[in-house]
Amino acid sequence: MVRIESPAVNPDRLAQIASLAAGINPDGGALCAMEAVAFLAGEPVSDQPASAAPSLAAFIRTWSGGLTQAERDALILPLVPRLVGTRGSEALERRRVARVADWLVRTHLPAWFHLAKLNVEADELAGLPAILDIGDIATLCDHLKRARKRAAVANLTLRQTGSLVRAAAWDAAHRAAWVTVRDALEAAGPHVLAAGWDAAYAAAYAAARACGKAPLEPTRLTLRHSALALIEDLIAMREDAAPGADSPS
Template sequence: MTIPADLTLAKGGHDDPQDGLCLLEAVAYVAGLPHSDHPACTSIVLGTFGRSLNDVLPDDLRQELRPLIPQLIGTAGDGLDERRSLMALDWLIRTYLPAWLQLAHLDEQARAVRELAQIVDLETAQAAGPVVRAAREKSAAAWDAAGAAARDAAGAAAWDAAGVAAGAAAGAAAGDAAGDAARDAAGDAARDAAGDAAWDAAWAAAWAAAGDAAWDVLAPTVTELQRSAIDLYRRMATIGKDGQA
């Protein structure tokens, strides 16, 4: 299947291919399916993650998803969605969360989360729960320690940063579709706590930077996590293919 040389992935959904194509609409187009951002040929987990990731990435990084279009075709019902969900959960907890904790100078908590065993099943996910919740408590304490004015000043930058860094995209994929084990493993708890802790840590870092400098402090971490999320998505899309584990 050939990707048109002039195909440029665009943000958001589109009523017609002539108006533009997001990642999943491009999958439908290349596969010869009716125009949709929910192509029947694609794994539900990959679809959930891909739609969100497409929209949070800046235009230049979004184009790095183009080579994955053929890899997404034929993934529906391939029996790998539970594994993909656990990969997303592992990334959310062991990559996304500690990046923000480190930025907020919660070094001990960042190290503890990074040193967790890779989340590959219910047991390893449940074992991560107490460590993630401890990080949540520490990051929440930083939020509570500041006054309302300080929270308001830093909040917009932190919210934007946590959002575009793809954490919500990974969280949705971690709890989607056939990922029942991932949902149970997160207890809706480890996953949600990781997201909450990351937001609080991002806010703490923004507050420490203060004012207009907040985004400048957060931006390198955002870019790092966006690139990491693209790599995660690539691995999720290619497991079982070309020798990928």
């Protein structure tokens, strides 16, 4: 197996990063999260550092940009030095993308179903087989289509609660996960991509169903902490893991 040597984090440069910008700053101000990764690795400053896993970069780039300054510095800044050297083989990258898809289907979606009191459906989704490869979603198409239909509400209700629902069900962590898996879903074919959209809309419909009956913010915050644990899992994945060793529980 070919080993990819990880660059060392420059401690002097690390001491210079006290805060993160929301996005690329062409005027030379604070660095965004992925620019900071490149800076620490001694690379030319870019938001697409060569030393970071593309899946992690996509997730962090999108998530960080959707947070407030305080949230970004509390959640993302401590992760920056740990992202240096995470780039690996295509096989490792595929496993990471599958892990993000698994989080969307078996963690993010059931959380909103539970809030909407669709507990039977939530437990069914959470109990689906782990997604170990993006192609596994093809076996879940019927489950996700049923979930979307079950959670659907009248269009008027969704329009009335639209901005509030999108701010919760499609917050920064969800958008980051979707950006991370989107290309892989498209490459896997239209049925798999459609299943991904079913999962995304089912979460929004479930949030709309719960809106006005239960507060949305606690679920959103719980999923934010879950997304942070997901990132920890992605960072910890290794090339030489035994088959199924990094399977989500």
